[in-house]
Amino acid sequence: MAEISFPLPDLGEGLIEATVLDWLVEAGQQVERNQPIVEIETSKSALELPSPQAGKVVRIHGAPGDTINVGEPLIVFEVPDDTAGIVGTVPKDEAPKRRVRLSAVLDED
Numbered sequence: 333m334a335e336i337s338f339p340l341p342d343l344g345e346g347l348i349e350a351t352v353l354d355w356l357v358e359a360g361q362q363v364e365r366n367q368p369i370v371e372i373e374t375s376k377s378a379l380e381l382p383s384p385q386a387g388k389v390v391r392i393h394g395a396p397g398d399t400i401n402v403g404e405p406l407i408v409f410e411v412p413d414d415t416a417g418i419v420g421t422v423p424k425d426e427a428p429k430r431r432v433r434l435s436a437v438l439d440e441d
Contacts, residue, residue: 349402
């Protein structure tokens with residue numbers, strides 16, 4: 333098993349921190365991807381953050397009322413070794429399917 337830390341993500345323009353309102357999970361609990369894990373409040377709104385992956389909650393950082401900065405650890409998951417490096421998929425660069433050729437129109441006087 334491997335541990336993966338999930339930091340507080342950048343939630344919007346100019347936001348550098350968020351306050352923990354309530355944890356919806358606890359250490360030792362198994363969670364699924366996209367399951368709400370924590371309620372937070374920023375200077376702009378209150379929202380629930382979903383889990384970025386399935387796994388067992390090992391540690392949570394910040395009690396209700398605590399402020400966490402963007403990029404600081406929010407929660408740590410324990411996941412199987414074979415999924416530890418997989419968080420999402422990498423987009424493929426594909427060649428454009430259609431090309432447009434532009435030509436200048438000369439003004440004839």
